[in-house]
Amino acid sequence: xxxxxxxxxxxxxxxxxxxxxxxxxxxxxxxxxxxxxxxxxxxxxxxxxxxxxxxxxxxxxxxxxxxxxxxxxxxxxxxxxxxxxxxxxxxxxxxxxxxxxxxxxxxxxxxxx
Amino acid sequence: xxxxxxxxxxxxxxxxxxxxxxxxxxxxxxxxxxxxxxxxxxxxxxxxxxxxxxxxxxxxxxxxxxxxxxxxxxxxxxxxxxxxxxxxxxxxxxxxxxxxxxxxxxxxxxxxxxx
Numbered sequence: 001x002x003x004x005x006x007x008x009x010x011x012x013x014x015x016x017x018x019x020x021x022x023x024x025x026x027x028x029x030x031x032x033x034x035x036x037x038x039x040x041x042x043x044x045x046x047x048x049x050x051x052x053x054x055x056x057x058x059x060x061x062x063x064x065x066x067x068x069x070x071x072x073x074x075x076x077x078x079x080x081x082x083x084x085x086x087x088x089x090x091x092x093x094x095x096x097x098x099x100x101x102x103x104x105x106x107x108x109x110x111x112x113x
Numbered sequence: 114x115x116x117x118x119x120x121x122x123x124x125x126x127x128x129x130x131x132x133x134x135x136x137x138x139x140x141x142x143x144x145x146x147x148x149x150x151x152x153x154x155x156x157x158x159x160x161x162x163x164x165x166x167x168x169x170x171x172x173x174x175x176x177x178x179x180x181x182x183x184x185x186x187x188x189x190x191x192x193x194x195x196x197x198x199x200x201x202x203x204x205x206x207x208x209x210x211x212x213x214x215x216x217x218x219x220x221x222x223x224x225x226x227x228x
Contacts, residue, residue: 032214041221042221043205044205044217044219045219046218091215093214093215098169099144099161099209100146100158100161100169101158102158103148104155106156
């Protein structure tokens with residue numbers, strides 16, 4: 001079956017530090033990969049996605065590259081801000097039009113001034 | 114454009130009772146999915162409805178059920194509540210076509226506490 005593994009948190013960084021959150025996956029076929037973000041008290045929001053190998057998804061300064069050879073989709077940002085403090089979820093979908101998405105357990109990021 | 118609306122936001126029930134949660138998707142979205150979020154298990158897929166038909170189901174007992182109406186609004190029901198059902202229940206809507214696979218728009222959730 002499908003599974004997503006992401007690094008344990010929490011991750012605490014100082015403002016303007018470089019961020020990496022690791023994510024690896026197991027899936028059959030050719031899944032699409034996603035990063036979602038959940039701010040305190042809110043539902044999840046789609047942050048970025050990539051649909052095929054070597055695609056790079058990007059949004060709000062965040063980037064992730066679909067690496068099929070290493071089955072990875074690591075999230076990076078060059079300079080984090082306090083407002084980036086949230087829980088980040090790596091996810092995959094390979095069910096065609098069906099919306100059965102497999103999520104990782106989430107990584108909490110705390111950015112301190 | 115209004116987002117996904119879930120009601121109620123918070124509720125407290127006792128063991129053995131049942132609960133119904135409601136979700137209004139984004140206008141034009143025909144797919145509604147439900148997820149259970151807990152600190153221990155993370156996000157677990159419950160089921161997905163598309164055009165009033167359940168087309169995918171997760172590994173939850175039959176006490177968890179749902180339905181979708183002709184206007185795409187969805188409800189989920191949990192009967193005979195157990196303490197372990199305490200969780201944040203998230204509804205997500207999407208267009209539901211192949212091109213938008215995995216692109217979910219979430220509501221803020223309904224937080225259920227079972228005493």
